[in-house]
Amino acid sequence: MALELDEWLLSKEERGNDQTALDDQHPGPGAWSTGNHVRPLVHGATYFAELAERIVGTAPGDLIYFTDWRGDPDEQLTEDPASGIEDLLSAADERGVDVRGLIWRSHWDKLSFSAAENRHLGEQLQAHGAEVLLDMRVRTGGSHHQKLLVIRYGGAPERDIAYVGGIDLCHSRRDDARHLGDPQPQSMAGEYGPRPPWHDVQAAISGPAVHDVETVFRERWLDPTPLSRNPLQRLHDRLTRMDTSPDPLPEQAPPPGPVPGGTHVVQLLRTYPNLRHGRDYPFARGGERSVARGYSKALARSDELVYLEDQYLWSVDVVRAFVDNLQRNQQLRVIAVLPQLPDQAGPLSRVPQQLGRLEALRLLSRAGGDRVAAYGLENHEGTPVYVHAKVCVMDDCWATIGSDNFNRRSWTHDSELSAVVVDTDGGDHSAYARRVRLTLAAEHLDREIGSAEFPGDISRIQHGTAPGDVDDSDLLELMADCLSAEGMFEVFAASAARLQAWRDGGRQGERPPGRLVPLPPITLSPWQRAWAEPLYRVVHDPDGRPRALRRQGTF
Numbered sequence: 001m002a003l004e005l006d007e008w009l010l011s012k013e014e015r016g017n018d019q020t021a022l023d024d025q026h027p028g029p030g031a032w033s034t035g036n037h038v039r040p041l042v043h044g045a046t047y048f049a050e051l052a053e054r055i056v057g058t059a060p061g062d063l064i065y066f067t068d069w070r071g072d073p074d075e076q077l078t079e080d081p082a083s084g085i086e087d088l089l090s091a092a093d094e095r096g097v098d099v100r101g102l103i104w105r106s107h108w109d110k111l112s113f114s115a116a117e118n119r120h121l122g123e124q125l126q127a128h129g130a131e132v133l134l135d136m137r138v139r140t141g142g143s144h145h146q147k148l149l150v151i152r153y154g155g156a157p158e159r160d161i162a163y164v165g166g167i168d169l170c171h172s173r174r175d176d177a178r179h180l181g182d183p184q185p186q187s188m189a190g191e192y193g194p195r196p197p198w199h200d201v202q203a204a205i206s207g208p209a210v211h212d213v214e215t216v217f218r219e220r221w222l223d224p225t226p227l228s229r230n231p232l233q234r235l236h237d238r239l240t241r242m243d244t245s246p247d248p249l250p251e252q253a254p255p256p257g258p259v260p261g262g263t264h265v266v267q268l269l270r271t272y273p274n275l276r277h278g279r280d281y282p283f284a285r286g287g288e289r290s291v292a293r294g295y296s297k298a299l300a301r302s303d304e305l306v307y308l309e310d311q312y313l314w315s316v317d318v319v320r321a322f323v324d325n326l327q328r329n330q331q332l333r334v335i336a337v338l339p340q341l342p343d344q345a346g347p348l349s350r351v352p353q354q355l356g357r358l359e360a361l362r363l364l365s366r367a368g369g370d371r372v373a374a375y376g377l378e379n380h381e382g383t384p385v386y387v388h389a390k391v392c393v394m395d396d397c398w399a400t401i402g403s404d405n406f407n408r409r410s411w412t413h414d415s416e417l418s419a420v421v422v423d424t425d426g427g428d429h430s431a432y433a434r435r436v437r438l439t440l441a442a443e444h445l446d447r448e449i450g451s452a453e454f455p456g457d458i459s460r461i462q463h464g465t466a467p468g469d470v471d472d473s474d475l476l477e478l479m480a481d482c483l484s485a486e487g488m489f490e491v492f493a494a495s496a497a498r499l500q501a502w503r504d505g506g507r508q509g510e511r512p513p514g515r516l517v518p519l520p521p522i523t524l525s526p527w528q529r530a531w532a533e534p535l536y537r538v539v540h541d542p543d544g545r546p547r548a549l550r551r552q553g554t555f
Helices: 044-056 085-094 115-127 209-221 231-240 290-301 316-328 347-371 408-413 431-444 473-478 485-504 526-540 547-552
Strands: 033-042 063-068 098-104 131-135 148-152 161-165 201-206 264-272 305-309 333-337 372-378 384-387 391-394 398-402 416-423 516-518
Touching (some): 033 044, 033 209, 044 085, 044 161, 044 201, 063 209, 085 115, 098 115, 098 209, 115 131, 148 209, 161 209, 161 398, 161 416, 201 209, 201 398, 201 416, 209 264, 264 290, 264 408, 290 316, 290 391, 290 408, 305 431, 305 485, 316 347, 316 408, 347 372, 347 526, 372 485, 398 431, 416 431, 431 473
Parallel strands (some): 063 098, 098 131, 333 372
Antiparallel strands (some): 148 161, 161 201, 305 391, 372 384, 372 516, 398 416
């Protein structure tokens, strides 16, 4: 039986945003495009290598538009020293490519943010002629967290491509299946070592949905609100001659045509906060919470398995959507792959985040009992892998890759972007969703589906550039014991138990295959809970909804 799109995806009305142009190209009530082909690019090294090739291949008349949460101008996209992101984008602009970017202005570096790095990337690209602006049009304490990049080719729209996901153009992201970390590391908590291992995912989109991703960029670019209202920041910009006035954009090209054989239906979900005080985005008055609404609709529809990889999984408000379905459906299972530890070791960061996770996992466990499992990852050297991916697959029907995390901040407070895919190829399931789930599971279980040099490398599966290039037969055979929800649940539990027993036994003998480990227990004293609770609620996981929605407990 074919999947019913309106059962899984939001309609235009359900998006709840009458001001956006995002759905103008979509006929009828549906808020999605058809005829696309989407490839999950697992690992920053995979994404960066393709991105470098794409940027180098641009020519006069092409355009590159991007948004970023953090950017380091010297971050290499490959081993080539000349592949720094600033070098490649500057060279593209100098040869006639229209390069434009919006980078979050960020908070103070001493608070573990990236104001200096983001400013340096903007300054250096501006110095070479590219128009890259620092954007602080956010709610107080908020951020622009969207990570998108669009390339449109003036004379060859069939080559147009958009990237959406969790990978920033910055240090620590260029890791691969070995999880030995980026040679250009970002400082993190000591447990992650001097070169922190990093797990992340980006979606590569071809087809009409490229136009939708470009529309997301254009709406932000054309916002007439000043890039910053802070008088000190504005004075600094004037003194340093930073460009703060977006130039007009060329007329948007029509959507690329459907990809031949493309079976992927793509819906973009976003979060924009309610900015208040007359500062609302003209394309999202009162904010947009289609991320929260899209997840909630799909969760309510899920019957068998919700598989997620996420940086946080904190918020009680967000977890309630899981709780309701776990209590209603006694067959539903939830598997979460999360960081073992927060990325920063300072108590003002670690303790509130641990409190948020503790509350969320306890609620899930009470609702689902032994049908809920959460794991961390480690590499073969025993170093924790920082899970930065934002991936969710529900019932092998609905799959998303984006910038948003499972917390209230991502669902209400910061700008976010996620690409949901429902694949009409597969009959009673989405072939794409199943491919994403099993591909990630194969890596975490050390199933060798790539080369002998890189066990667990999935490049052979994820690099099919056209629908006809994708062959799931090897993956399905390799992962036959994980096809069912019950099977994957048991296989993950057994793998993590074997690795934990080996660790508990002093790491004697051959290391068992797999990277999954139980999450370390969290123990907080009453005093820690008392001071961490308000800090968690106000700083780490704030609420960006209008008051009426807060009172109603809805999104």
